[in-house]
Amino acid sequence: MNGITGLxxxxxxxxxxxxxxxxxxxxxxxxxxxxxxxxxxGTLAVLKTDMLVGKTDIPSGMSLKQAxxxxxxxxxxxxxxxxxxxxxxxxxxxxxxxxxxxxxxxIGLGLNWGAREYGAYIVGxxxxxxxxxxxxxxxxxxxKKSTLVKRGGARPGDIVAVTGxxxxxxxxxxxxxxCLSVHRRIEKALLDAVLMPKARLWEGLALAESKVLTASxxxxxxxxxxxxELSDASGVGFIIDDVPLAHEAKEFxxxxxxxxxxxxxxxGEEYELVVTVKPQDWKKAKEVxxxxxxxLTKIGRATEGREILLKHDEEIKTVxxxxxxxxxxx
Amino acid sequence: MNGITGLxxxxxxxxxxxxxxxxxxxxxxxxxxxxxxxxxxGTLAVLKTDMLVGKTDIPSGMSLKQAxxxxxxxxxxxxxxxxxxxxxxxxxxxxxxxxxxxxxxxIGLGLNWGAREYGAYIVGxxxxxxxxxxxxxxxxxxxKKSTLVKRGGARPGDIVAVTGxxxxxxxxxxxxxxCLSVHRRIEKALLDAVLMPKARLWEGLALAESKVLTASxxxxxxxxxxxxELSDASGVGFIIDDVPLAHEAKEFxxxxxxxxxxxxxxxGEEYELVVTVKPQDWKKAKEVxxxxxxxLTKIGRATEGREILLKHDEEIKTVxxxxxxxxxxx
Numbered sequence: 001m002n003g004i005t006g007l008x009x010x011x012x013x014x015x016x017x018x019x020x021x022x023x024x025x026x027x028x029x030x031x032x033x034x035x036x037x038x039x040x041x042g043t044l045a046v047l048k049t050d051m052l053v054g055k056t057d058i059p060s061g062m063s064l065k066q067a068x069x070x071x072x073x074x075x076x077x078x079x080x081x082x083x084x085x086x087x088x089x090x091x092x093x094x095x096x097x098x099x100x101x102x103x104x105x106x107i108g109l110g111l112n113w114g115a116r117e118y119g120a121y122i123v124g125x126x127x128x129x130x131x132x133x134x135x136x137x138x139x140x141x142x143x144k145k146s147t148l149v150k151r152g153g154a155r156p157g158d159i160v161a162v163t164g165x166x167x168x169x170x171x172x173x174x175x176x177x178x179c180l181s182v183h184r185r186i187e188k189a190l191l192d193a194v195l196m197p198k199a200r201l202w203e204g205l206a207l208a209e210s211k212v213l214t215a216s217x218x219x220x221x222x223x224x225x226x227x228x229e230l231s232d233a234s235g236v237g238f239i240i241d242d243v244p245l246a247h248e249a250k251e252f253x254x255x256x257x258x259x260x261x262x263x264x265x266x267x268g269e270e271y272e273l274v275v276t277v278k279p280q281d282w283k284k285a286k287e288v289x290x291x292x293x294x295x296l297t298k299i300g301r302a303t304e305g306r307e308i309l310l311k312h313d314e315e316i317k318t319v320x321x322x323x324x325x326x327x328x329x330x
Numbered sequence: 331m332n333g334i335t336g337l338x339x340x341x342x343x344x345x346x347x348x349x350x351x352x353x354x355x356x357x358x359x360x361x362x363x364x365x366x367x368x369x370x371x372g373t374l375a376v377l378k379t380d381m382l383v384g385k386t387d388i389p390s391g392m393s394l395k396q397a398x399x400x401x402x403x404x405x406x407x408x409x410x411x412x413x414x415x416x417x418x419x420x421x422x423x424x425x426x427x428x429x430x431x432x433x434x435x436x437i438g439l440g441l442n443w444g445a446r447e448y449g450a451y452i453v454g455x456x457x458x459x460x461x462x463x464x465x466x467x468x469x470x471x472x473x474k475k476s477t478l479v480k481r482g483g484a485r486p487g488d489i490v491a492v493t494g495x496x497x498x499x500x501x502x503x504x505x506x507x508x509c510l511s512v513h514r515r516i517e518k519a520l521l522d523a524v525l526m527p528k529a530r531l532w533e534g535l536a537l538a539e540s541k542v543l544t545a546s547x548x549x550x551x552x553x554x555x556x557x558x559e560l561s562d563a564s565g566v567g568f569i570i571d572d573v574p575l576a577h578e579a580k581e582f583x584x585x586x587x588x589x590x591x592x593x594x595x596x597x598g599e600e601y602e603l604v605v606t607v608k609p610q611d612w613k614k615a616k617e618v619x620x621x622x623x624x625x626l627t628k629i630g631r632a633t634e635g636r637e638i639l640l641k642h643d644e645e646i647k648t649v650x651x652x653x654x655x656x657x658x659x660x
Contacts, residue, residue: 003427003428003429003430004425004427004429004430004431004433005427007434009457009458012425012434012457013455013457015431015434015435016421016437016438016441016455016457018438019435019438019439020438020441020442020451020452021446021451022451023418023451023453026453030453030454034454035420035453035454037417037418037470039369039375039472045369045375045472047418047420047453047468047470048420048454049379049420049422049455049456049466049468050422050456051423051424051456051458051464051466053458053459053460055459055460055461056458056459057458087367088353088365088377090365090377090378090379090468091379092379092380092381092466092468093346093381094383094424094464095334095342097333097335099334100333100334101334101337101345103334104334104337104342104345104346105346107346108345108346108348108349108350109349111346111349111350112349112350112351116351121350121351121353122350123353123356123360123365123367123377124360124364124365124377124378124379125346125379126380126381126466127339127342127343128339128381128383128386129383129385129386130383130385130460130461130462130464131385131460131461131462132424132461132462134424134460134464136379136381136456136464136466138377138379138420138422138468140367140377140470142369142375
C-alpha cells in the first residue's frame, strides 16, 4: 500500500512525536487525552484540540448544525474523561466554497450549541477555504492538579467500569451508511446516538472531583481500543465479564445477523467513559455517578497480565486491540 | 456568484459570530487577534488558533517542513502583536493519504522548528485524513492583563509605526506562483520572505512589557488591511506619509512594471507589527525596539477622521480597505 494509508494513524502520530522536542517538567504525559501546563502549584491549564473532517466524520443524514455541535462535543468528551470543565473554545473552519449563507449559519448555531450545552463559550477562531469541510475545535479549561485523571493509573485488581450502554452508534452509522431500514421502535435511538452524541461531562467532573478514579478515557475509538490504551498506559491487562449492550443494538444485530459484541467492542464514535476504580472506592464511585443522574456499570477487573480477555458464555476470548483509525479503515 | 465565494471571509466570520452566545465579562474583545480568559485578578490565559490549508497557503516551492513551521509562526505572530509569549502549542493535522513517511517526518520537524524558534513546545494534537493538507495550530500563553495590547486603543495624534520593510513577500509569492525569474541578487531575499517568515515576537514582547503601545496588530493580511482593522477597532483614521519598502521589492516592481506601493500595502503574508504609540512615548518605544535588535519606523499618524490616507509625491490618496481574504481572491 502506498503513502500513509499503509501506516495507520497511530504510526503517523508516533513519527511526528519522535520529531518533537519534549517540554521539561510537563505536568501531564504526552499521548494522554489532553495536554496541560502548570499555572501555579496546584492548578493546571488544560488544552485539547480535535478535528472533524467532513468526508470521514460526518455521515450522510447529519446536518451541518449537528456536525458543528459534534466537533465541540468530541473535544468535551476528552475533557470529561480527565475531569476538566471546558471554559472557552476556539473553532477553526475549513469551508468548501459551495456552502451557502444558510450553511454558515447552521455551523455557527451548531458550534454555539455544542459549547453552551456544556457550559463553555466559543470565543474565537479562524476561517479558511478548503476542499473538505473541516471543523477544528480547541478547548481550554482549568483544573486542580490533584483531580486530573490520567490513563496510566490503573492497577491490578481495580474495577473497570463504564457510564453507559454500547452498540447504538455503530448500528446507527451502519443504517446511515448502508441505507438500512429498521423498525421505527429502535430507529430513533440508533440514529440519535450518531447524530446527537453526548459527552459524559457531569459524570467525569463529579468522579474526578471525588478522587475515586485511578484511570479514565473516553470510548470514542471503541471500547476495545479504550481498554487497550488504558492497558498500555497503566501496564495492566483486563478481564471483562460484562459488555453492557443497548437493547436497540441487540435487536439491530439480530435483524442483520451481526455479532452485537463486535458492534459494542469495535464500533467507536461512542462517548462513554471507561474508568478504573479501586475496589474499596467502588461503592462511593457508584454513588457519585448516581448523584449526577448516571449509572456506573462494572464490566471487569484490571489484571497483572497484559492481555485483554472477555469472558462470555463460559468461554474466554482475547479482545483485539483495534478500533477506529484514520488511514487504515478507508 | 454562488456559495460563500461571493460572501468573502469577513462576512462568513460575521455570520458565525452572530450565532454565538457572548461570554460575559470577557477580558479581551471578540474579533481581536487572540482570545483570552481571566485566571486571576492580574493574569490572563491567551489562546489563538489558525489554520494553514495546502491549496491556499502553501505556495509551490515551499517544503512540507517550511509549511509546518509557517503554520506555527503565523500563530506566534498574533501573540507577538498582543505581547504574549507562547508557551505550548497543539497541532491538528489533516493529511492527504498520498503523503509518505518522509513527508510526515518533515511535518513533525517543521512543527517543532516553528515552536522552538519562539520558545514554545508542541505538546499534543490530532491526526486525520483529508483531501487538502491541513495544519491547524493552537497556541496557549499567559500574560499580565495590564500588558496585553488591543487593536482598539489608538487615539488621534498617536504615531503609527512598523517593525520592518514591506513588499518582499508579495514579490516572492509572485515569483513562485508565476514562475518569474529575477536577478539572483534579490531572489533569495524575496523567496526567503515567503518560505521562512519570521514573527516579531521579541519586539512585541518588549514593546508590550514597556507599555508604550496604544494598539497593535500584525500585517499578515497586508499593511492596508492592518490599518483598516486598527481604524475600525480604535475609531480613528490614519495619514500615512511613509511606506517602508524593501529595496528588493522596489527592484522587483521596476523589473515587472508593478507599483511597489501596491505590493507593500495590499500584499499580505508579511508578519511585521503595525503599532500605535503616543508621541510622548515614541522615543522610548524606539529604544525598546532597538534593545531587542529591531527598528521601529514611523509611517504616519492617527487622525480624528476615519479615512486612511496616503501622502505620496505631494499627492494624497485614499488607502483602500482591502487585503488578503479567503473566498474572495480565489
